[in-house]
Amino acid sequence: MLANALMIHPNLLLQNRYRVLRVLGKGGFAETFEVDDCGSLKVLKALSLNHFYRRDAKEKAVSLFQREAAVLSRLQHPGIPKVEPDGYFTVPEGSEEPLHCLVMEKIDGVNLKQWRLKWGNRTLSEEQAITWLRQLAQILEQLHQQELIHRDIKPSNIMLRSNGQLALIDFGAVREVTDTYLQRQKENVTGTVIISSGYTPPEQAEGHAVAQSDFFALGRTFVFLLTGKSPIDFDRHSRTGKLLWRESAPHISPELADLMDYLMAAFPGQRPQTPQMILRCIEE
Structure with a gap:
């Protein structure tokens, strides 16, 4: 048996x-x-x-x-x-x-952690970063429209298909944002805690994941792709808590770096509120 x-x-x-x-x-x-x-x-x-x-x-x-x-x-x-x-x-x-x-x-291709290792020291170009960010925001738009949050976005959970399109995998931590879930958040009842070191936002580590938690993890993922370093390898600003990563990605514009910092803001309310807002920032 x-x-x-x-x-x-x-x-x-x-x-x-x-x-x-x-x-x-x-x-x-x-x-x-x-x-x-x-x-x-x-x-x-x-x-x-x-x-x-x-x-x-x-x-x-x-x-x-x-x-x-x-x-x-x-x-x-x-x-x-x-x-x-x-x-x-x-x-x-x-x-x-x-x-x-x-x-x-079965998604044919490699995950973005494998992609990074395969290319050695080659970092993601600004043009490719914008293309990938747009694709991932569109995937999250589909997810969030269904009142779902992924809760485990990181390089190893994003696949690069052989046709160049990205796919988000491993929905084992997915959470439905129901009225009951939001009420439990208000009452300070913590949910299942899913932690991926370097990618999980502070509120999720405390069991209070929200839709904007996915955006923090998305920003951290791009820090890895743009610098080749794990987010935990960077220092943080002593006063603001901001990740000090920009010097390791001198090839990208201040505007794209600002968007990454916007995604990774310390509090959910300081981040884009919807995937559409991320897409608007990309167009601007």
């Missing part, structure tokens, strides 16, 4: 449809595999519950996984991996501790 993701192995057939080909990676509480779906390559993400000993922690992990599946199956955008309505399933069905699986589109 399949009890956890570790028992998935090459050549295993799931749902009489998905043939497992190879392991792609392990991260967080899930493993990913390449699968063959009737001649089409896809990605299978399997939730591993081995890490959890408490029932409530397991239930929370399953809830986040199911939320990711529901979000991806309803979002239709070239910058977001496609999931078919039957892409989420459990095996064996009806067992007390089934294996939770999610099959999604």
